[in-house]
Amino acid sequence: MKSLYSKFVIITASIMLLSGVLAFLGSNLYYQQKLKPSNDAKNTEIALDIAEFINENPHIQLSDYLENIAEVGYQIYLVDAGDTERFFGAAFRDTALKNEVKAQVLNGEIYHGMRQFPKQTFVTGFFANELTNTIGVPITHNSKSYALFLRPDIKLLFNEMHLLLAWLLALTILLSIVLVLFSTNYLVKPISSLTAATKALAAGNFHPKLQTKRNDELGELSKSFLQMAQKLEQLDDMRKEFISNISHDIQSPLSTIKGYTGLLEQDSLTSEEKVQYISVINSEINRLSLLTKQLLLLASLDRNEDMMKSQRFHVGKQIENLIKTHQWAIRERDLMITYSLPDITITGDPSLLSTVWDNLLTNAMKYNKPGGTIDVSIKVAHDYLVVSFQDTGIGLSTSQQKRIFDRFYRADTARSQTVEGTGLGLSIVSTIIKLHNGEIKVDSQEGEGTLFQIKLPIS
Numbered sequence: 001m002k003s004l005y006s007k008f009v010i011i012t013a014s015i016m017l018l019s020g021v022l023a024f025l026g027s028n029l030y031y032q033q034k035l036k037p038s039n040d041a042k043n044t045e046i047a048l049d050i051a052e053f054i055n056e057n058p059h060i061q062l063s064d065y066l067e068n069i070a071e072v073g074y075q076i077y078l079v080d081a082g083d084t085e086r087f088f089g090a091a092f093r094d095t096a097l098k099n100e101v102k103a104q105v106l107n108g109e110i111y112h113g114m115r116q117f118p119k120q121t122f123v124t125g126f127f128a129n130e131l132t133n134t135i136g137v138p139i140t141h142n143s144k145s146y147a148l149f150l151r152p153d154i155k156l157l158f159n160e161m162h163l164l165l166a167w168l169l170a171l172t173i174l175l176s177i178v179l180v181l182f183s184t185n186y187l188v189k190p191i192s193s194l195t196a197a198t199k200a201l202a203a204g205n206f207h208p209k210l211q212t213k214r215n216d217e218l219g220e221l222s223k224s225f226l227q228m229a230q231k232l233e234q235l236d237d238m239r240k241e242f243i244s245n246i247s248h249d250i251q252s253p254l255s256t257i258k259g260y261t262g263l264l265e266q267d268s269l270t271s272e273e274k275v276q277y278i279s280v281i282n283s284e285i286n287r288l289s290l291l292t293k294q295l296l297l298l299a300s301l302d303r304n305e306d307m308m309k310s311q312r313f314h315v316g317k318q319i320e321n322l323i324k325t326h327q328w329a330i331r332e333r334d335l336m337i338t339y340s341l342p343d344i345t346i347t348g349d350p351s352l353l354s355t356v357w358d359n360l361l362t363n364a365m366k367y368n369k370p371g372g373t374i375d376v377s378i379k380v381a382h383d384y385l386v387v388s389f390q391d392t393g394i395g396l397s398t399s400q401q402k403r404i405f406d407r408f409y410r411a412d413t414a415r416s417q418t419v420e421g422t423g424l425g426l427s428i429v430s431t432i433i434k435l436h437n438g439e440i441k442v443d444s445q446e447g448e449g450t451l452f453q454i455k456l457p458i459s
Contacts, residue, residue, distance in 0.1 A: 008184045016176060040115035043135045047150045048110075051139040062141050070153070077131055077149040081106055090153050094130040097149070101136065105147035111136030114151070127154050190218045194225060206233035238406060249291055253284035294424040297355075301431045308435060313350045315385065316341035316378055319357050323376065326361060335368055339376040346385050346458050352432045357387075359425040360452050364391035367450070385458050390451040396444035404442055405430040
């Protein structure tokens, strides 16, 4: 399999080659359509000027004059009616010329060999050192008719230019290859680094080394990759934390149940002690039951099962009934609850949303202070239902607020040590709210209380 580096070099070189061929063909088309007729007209004018000078100055030595013209940078062929021919200047590579052409020029016509030259590539057409690629004009000297054929001596005129162009072309190709190699390395190296970082991440290294100072797409990709690695590290930490917490949450009630079951086997127990031990066992069983139910609910939400059974229902009435259900626990904890629950109907899953309200109300009770208050309210804002649960409890730190909805997260503070919990409730709440296309926010001050605010579309 070819590496990205070699592919990039090959593709870039192919593009350069293709661009060169297309540019060459475009230039050839321009030469054939524009430059060749213009070159023919320019040299025709020069040839006519020479013929006019010869015709008007019969006393000049024709051979000497044409030798001087040739030294300036022209190739000249002179032929008379008796087919006596002479060449001046550099030799023609091909001296073939039809007799009909010679006769036409001797008869006073102009021969446009440059314009009529076969439409080959412009390099061949421009540099073709052939007698047919000339301009032919009639001249008269000392009452004798001649046919004069002329073309620029390209080799003489552009000899140094040939070398310059050759060096320019060679250096351009060489520098292009070198620059392609360096630019390819500059572009491909970050991708190679990303490949190595991906392998390191797969092996469990969440801190790969990547350059993120580039201000282009690769720099953005590197930054996104590092952010992903950071998120994966957090998820891995939460997974380990979850396994530790779940193991403890399962092992602790099982140990308690096992211990009290052993105590129940004693014959010396009184009826009151048996009732007390059985109550403890039932309490631990309820803890395990709650934990398994929450885990099953999270698993169902993760699998995106068709859990939503939406219908129209009175959300205010639902929360009010829930408060009445917990009224005894509220009084037992010496709390005061106030609520403002107007009769508002929304579309949603009553069962899942009941789980949300129950979790938030239970948390407000668990983490409140003796003599504290709980305020529950509902209001409508711009086609959205806003439900608020506010307490005067122990509150949350800023770092805890950032992770409070993370799955399996449990704050390692007095908040988690004061009461029993699985650390899954608020994650379930957040997931259910998202299923309803809503959002949940938390605002809290340590030692002062917490406000949970849910925003749901009314329909």
